[in-house]
Amino acid sequence: MKESLLEILCCPLDKHDLELEDAEYDGDEVVDGVLVCTECGERYPIEDGIPNLLPPDMREESPA
């Protein structure tokens, strides 16, 4: 994902802003990292460049 996408993303639960932590870049793409809600602290992983912003109760790993 592009870092500029953060301007329009939010926490799915409480709709507050997200902060990018532990970012790894490939050019201007964020390929790995965590999006953290500035309000509730919920953490959303960026997995191979795609942020997983499913609510936590829908997020459990599915079998590969």
Added chain:
Amino acid sequence: MDRRTAVRETYDRIASHFASTREYAWPEVETFVEGHEGRLRSGSVGLDLGCGNCRHAELLAGAGLEHVVGLDVSRGLLETGRERALEREFDVSLVQGDAATLPLADGVVDIAVYVATLHHLPTRTARRDSLDELARVLDSDGRALVSAWSTAHDKFDETEGFDTTVEWTLPGGEAVDRFYHIYAPDEFEADLEASDLTVLEWELSSGNCYATVAGSER
């Protein structure tokens, strides 16, 4: 396992084959996007909600937007969208998310397509929540096209809306059930009217209900 998770897992299982059969954008969506290009400016944001392989995100990407977001519950389908974007050289920002709890800020979306996805949400509450969420993320001047499968399709004899499963047959012959809520057209209209969206136009086409909607008054 909760039923929303089940829908995600179903599409993860069938993603590659499903996407390979979803080559072309629907004409109703092309007409909608062409009809709203005049509203789009640099800095505009488009949303393909339930993007699957991003065939409609591709249409939006051709309209000169700042960001096109492709959102889907299924990681497997998002991967097919990524492949399509690479092959066809269009830009789409892929996001895994739930249509009933959108991870998008208020009023940021100028144009959205929410096509053939609403009917996969397994409860009326989730379907109505998703319509309110669409209203929330649309700009005050934003527009969206919402479609769902309906009882008006030749496949169905029913006249009331109902829940069902429709099999998807994988190339090896294995059948995978997919949840659908088949809307009665008047039920579709009633759910839209009850939501925070403002219905501007609606029609039946090829057994699907289509509504052009605006966001909530702010």
